[in-house]
Amino acid sequence: MQRILAPSMLSADFGHLERDTRMIDESEAQWVHIDVMDGVFVPNISFGFPVMKPIRRATGKTLDVHLMIVEPEKYVTRFVEAGADWVTFHVEATRDPRGCINLIRRAGAKAGVSIKPATPPEAIAGLLPQLDLVLVMSVEPGFGGQSFMPHSLEKIARLRSMIDGAGLATLIEVDGGISAANAAEVYAAGADALVAGSAVFGAADPKAEIRRILQSR
Numbered sequence: 109m110q111r112i113l114a115p116s117m118l119s120a121d122f123g124h125l126e127r128d129t130r131m132i133d134e135s136e137a138q139w140v141h142i143d144v145m146d147g148v149f150v151p152n153i154s155f156g157f158p159v160m161k162p163i164r165r166a167t168g169k170t171l172d173v174h175l176m177i178v179e180p181e182k183y184v185t186r187f188v189e190a191g192a193d194w195v196t197f198h199v200e201a202t203r204d205p206r207g208c209i210n211l212i213r214r215a216g217a218k219a220g221v222s223i224k225p226a227t228p229p230e231a232i233a234g235l236l237p238q239l240d241l242v243l244v245m246s247v248e249p250g251f252g253g254q255s256f257m258p259h260s261l262e263k264i265a266r267l268r269s270m271i272d273g274a275g276l277a278t279l280i281e282v283d284g285g286i287s288a289a290n291a292a293e294v295y296a297a298g299a300d301a302l303v304a305g306s307a308v309f310g311a312a313d314p315k316a317e318i319r320r321i322l323q324s325r
């Protein structure tokens with residue numbers, strides 16, 4: 109199975125967005141992860157549309173946007189217009205996940221749904237055939253630099269068998285507390301893509317760290 113890595117811009121230096129995006133662009137990482145927080149769905153505020161521009165300009169790589177906002181259906185189309193290739197919203201944040209998925213698709217992007225640590229994969233079973241991606245949060249969303257929650261491994265494995273059992277191509281992405289120390293185990297549990305923020309940007313040599321995570325065993 110192919111391993112995908114999505115370094116998270118949440119841990120980048122916002123005074124040097126172009127430089128930090130170029131670093132990912134020149135690295136072996138395939139995606140760029142963009143965390144949008146509204147201060148309502150999560151107890152933190154990150155950034156929105158204007159910050160997408162310098163990131164989009166600095167890379168041709170896949171922009172993987174993770175929306176931690178309430179009523180995502182109000183904004184998904186604008187994120188696609190701002191350059192998102194994949195748009196993922198939280199199933200806990202909307203009353204109409206199907207409508208939201210349709211809006212993302214109609215705007216021309218791939219659609220993902222994310223589940224918080226307390227939400228079981230079974231909660232989104234009915235949505236799987238419509239989804240390009242499921243993002244399993246392995247920390248409480250809101251902040252970088254937290255520790256990986258071990259119970260996520262079992263959730264990833266359950267989701268893997270649900271997807272494979274149904275013969276679907278839905279990707280599994282895992283976000284929170286990922287480093288070269290646990291990446292191999294998380295990929296082995298069934299993840300296709302991993303997000304890493306502090307592990308990448310906190311490293312002395314971020315590109316080498318990206319390679320270490322991708323090649324970990």
Ligand code: DX5
Nearest residue numbers: 116249250252253285305306
């Ligand atoms: C947290 C965000 C993550 C965050 C991960 O709510 O969704 O993408 O940047 O950061 P690390 O890798 O430091 O746990």
Ligand code: ZN
Nearest residue numbers: 143174283303
């Ligand atoms: Zn994220």
